[in-house]
Amino acid sequence: MLKQTLTKFLVINGVQAAIVVEENGEIIESIKSGIVIDKNNLISIISTLMLDSKATASRFGSTPLSMVFVEYSDNFIILGPMAEEFYLIIIAKNTANIGQITYEMKKNQEEIVSEL
Amino acid sequence: MIEQLPEGNSIGWMQAPPQWIFSHTVRFVGIVRIVIQDGEGFILIRRGKPVYYYFKHGRIELKGNSALDYFNSHPIIEFNLCKYTQDEFALAMKVCNIEMDNSQDLPESPKVMIREPHPMPVAESAPSAPVAEPVPPAPITEPVRYSQLPKPAPVAESLPPAPVAEPVRYTPIPKPVPVAESVPPAPVAEPARHIPIPKPAPVAESVPPAPLAEPVRHIPVPKPVLSPFPVEEQIPRPLFRAQEIPMERPPAVPQPILLEESDIKLIGQIKKLNGVVAISVFNDERNILLMGDVDIEPLLKIARSMLATTRKISPLVEWGSFVHMTLQTPEGNIIIAPYQEVYLCLFTTRTINIGHIRRILRDLQLTTKIPDYE
Numbered sequence: 053m054l055k056q057t058l059t060k061f062l063v064i065n066g067v068q069a070a071i072v073v074e075e076n077g078e079i080i081e082s083i084k085s086g087i088v089i090d091k092n093n094l095i096s097i098i099s100t101l102m103l104d105s106k107a108t109a110s111r112f113g114s115t116p117l118s119m120v121f122v123e124y125s126d127n128f129i130i131l132g133p134m135a136e137e138f139y140l141i142i143i144a145k146n147t148a149n150i151g152q153i154t155y156e157m158k159k160n161q162e163e164i165v166s167e168l
Numbered sequence: 169m170i171e172q173l174p175e176g177n178s179i180g181w182m183q184a185p186p187q188w189i190f191s192h193t194v195r196f197v198g199i200v201r202i203v204i205q206d207g208e209g210f211i212l213i214r215r216g217k218p219v220y221y222y223f224k225h226g227r228i229e230l231k232g233n234s235a236l237d238y239f240n241s242h243p244i245i246e247f248n249l250c251k252y253t254q255d256e257f258a259l260a261m262k263v264c265n266i267e268m269d270n271s272q273d274l275p276e277s278p279k280v281m282i283r284e285p286h287p288m289p290v291a292e293s294a295p296s297a298p299v300a301e302p303v304p305p306a307p308i309t310e311p312v313r314y315s316q317l318p319k320p321a322p323v324a325e326s327l328p329p330a331p332v333a334e335p336v337r338y339t340p341i342p343k344p345v346p347v348a349e350s351v352p353p354a355p356v357a358e359p360a361r362h363i364p365i366p367k368p369a370p371v372a373e374s375v376p377p378a379p380l381a382e383p384v385r386h387i388p389v390p391k392p393v394l395s396p397f398p399v400e401e402q403i404p405r406p407l408f409r410a411q412e413i414p415m416e417r418p419p420a421v422p423q424p425i426l427l428e429e430s431d432i433k434l435i436g437q438i439k440k441l442n443g444v445v446a447i448s449v450f451n452d453e454r455n456i457l458l459m460g461d462v463d464i465e466p467l468l469k470i471a472r473s474m475l476a477t478t479r480k481i482s483p484l485v486e487w488g489s490f491v492h493m494t495l496q497t498p499e500g501n502i503i504i505a506p507y508q509e510v511y512l513c514l515f516t517t518r519t520i521n522i523g524h525i526r527r528i529l530r531d532l533q534l535t536t537k538i539p540d541y542e
Contacts, residue, residue, distance in 0.1 A: 093484040104477040109497050111470050118496040122478060125488030129193050146491075150522050 053082045054167040057160055060164040064156060067129070072164065073098050080168065086152045087143060101131050102139055111122025116124075119154070135165045169222065170208060172263045173199060176250030179429060180436035180459065183246045186239040190218065195428070198252035200259060202245055209235055212260055220264045249429075427457060431508075434535055436460060438528060443520040444502065446512040456510060467502075468493075471513035474504045492529050494522060505529050 054072060061070040068087035070081040076079060077099040102121060109117040120131040123146060130142045132151060140154055140161075175200050189200050194216040195284050202209045202223065209230070210221030221235035239245055252260060338377055414467045427435075427449060439459040446460025448467055474493050482490055492505035496518070503525050505515040512532075516525070 057324045063410055097481050097484050100480045104480070105495055106472065108477070108495055109500075110475075113468060116497070117350060118498060119494075119522075120496070121492075121494040122492040123493070123526070124482075124485065125491055127485070127487035128491075140516075150526070154522070163354065 053162065055083055057163050057167060058083045060160060061153070061156055062143055064148060064152055065143070067142060068144040068145065069141075071098065071132070071141040072141075072168070073139050073141060074100065075102065075139070077102070080138065084143075089143075093109040095115065097129070098131075098139075098141055101129070101141075105131065121150075130157070132161075134161055135168060138165070138168055140164060143157070169263060170210060170224065172200075173210065174252060176252045176256055177448035179251060179433050180439075181246065181248045182459075183244050184456065185243060186245055187238075189247065190216070191214070192429075193249070196249065196353040197254075197257055198365075199250045201248045202239060203247070204238070204242060204245055209239070211236075211239075212264065212266075213259070214257065219228070219261065220266055222264070223398065239418065247533070255366050297435065329529050385477060432457065435512075438532065441520075441528065443517045443524070444514060446515040447516060448515075449507060449510050449511040450513060462515060467513060467515060470502055471511070474502065475511060478504075492525070494525055496522075501525065503529075507532070 058070040059066050059074065062083060062085050067085075069082065071082040071087070071094075075081055077095055078097065101122065105120040106117055116156075117133055118144040121131075122129050126146060128144060128146055128148075128150075130144075130150070131144075132140050132154075134140050140157055142157065144153060187213065190213075191198070193213045196216070196404055197214050198212075200211040200213060202211065204223070205225070207223060207225030209221070211221050212219040218236075219234055221228065221230075221239070223230040223235040234466070238457060343402055346404075349362075435449065435457065436459060437446055445465065446458065448455040448459075448464065448471065450468060450471060455464055455468050458467075474495060478490050478493050490506060492503055495502045498518070500519060501516045502517055503511050503512075505514075508524040514525070514528075518526075
């Protein structure tokens with residue numbers, strides 16, 4: 053069910069991976085298309101991004117994190133909190149439509165949380 | 169007097185040591201408007217050469233070296249660079265009662281100096297009425313020691329932004345306070361400011377520190393810190409001590425990291441965009457420039473931690489070069505992006521979304537790639 057929901061993101065032009073992770077770095081579900089990335093590297097990337105960003109956001113006070121966006125010249129990665137301990141990560145080419153991706157993230161947030 | 173001066177084209181507000189002004193205005197023609205606590209003043213500069221100093225606090229007016237001494241007594245001052253056209257500069261000179269020779273060179277320094285002991289005649293019955301302000305002249309019969317003015321407030325965040333819509337903080341790479349206040353050849357530090365008083369006679373008339381300058385001048389001259397000058401040579405004719413200060417500053421400023429005027433202008437334009445609260449330029453060692461009314465330290469910490477995160481991630485991905493990172497919170501967005509050889513950090517409201525941010529950064533990259541010299 054969760055995989056089915058994540059597939060909706062792959063339909064978006066340029067999106068190459070949609071991953072749901074838990075706060076401890078464990079990958080709950082992932083789906084990829086057109087991208088090859090080492091699993092260990094992926095876990096490291098996700099963990100680093102998640103934990104560091106959360107710590108950085110805490111410098112604002114008790115402000116929760118809304119989203120993290122890291123762009124490189126070929127790809128970008130978006131990290132968005134779903135529920136308290138779960139995050140949705142989207143990896144896409146830099147030509148992908150970010151607005152559409154973030155819209156789908158918000159739109160499907162409840163559905164993803166219910167499936168966790 | 170200040171109100172009569174042309175507005176000029178503002179480049180931006182910033183905070184930096186006074187010496188920064190003189191070392192970074194080599195090609196600048198215009199006015200540097202200065203705000204120190206409740207007082208305001210200015211320096212007229214033409215291509216790196218200060219032409220006139222002025223400062224007013226309440227009923228106290230300082231001109232010439234007194235004003236300069238007062239500026240120099242503050243480790244960091246807040247100022248706005250406003251470029252002048254030739255006509256505007258000529259008008260400003262006229263307002264300040266400074267005559268220019270035909271070559272449009274600097275006025276002879278004695279003319280500037282001589283005026284200083286006569287602030288009141290200008291106020292009382294100025295033939296050209298340069299002082300239109302209704303300041304009663306009586307309180308100023310003697311050039312006031314700058315020590316009578318309020319003491320410098322603590323630097324950094326406490327500088328009053330009131331006259332400034334968007335105060336800018338600038339921290340040049342060489343630590344400004346130590347450089348200005350205590351140049352490594354320690355005896356040079358304090359006196360360094362007074363040493364290069366070029367005109368001892370006129371200075372001595374009206375400038376309290378001048379007597380100090382006389383003996384002190386001989387002390388640092390032998391110091392070969394940065395000095396191209398022969399040991400025995402008197403300070404050359406340069407009219408303004410401020411020109412000497414950079415020469416005696418030991419730490420060399422790494423030129424590639426310094427921001428050009430055009431960069432500052434560009435960053436100022438970004439700052440003016442709707443939703444941009446603050447913008448900072450920083451590197452691994454220090455903050456270089458800050459525009460916006462925010463505390464620099466927390467912002468810098470956040471920016472650095474974001475940069476550290478990207479540095480951890482970048483080796484693990486094969487996605488090309490790092491473009492930018494955005495952290496969105498309900499309080500706002502923090503964005504870091506490489507900028508030339510340093511990094512930009514933007515703090516924006518949530519009205520700016522990722523698309524806007526990418527567009528801003530893309531435009532910035534396009535603009536900086538196009539060489540633009542006036």
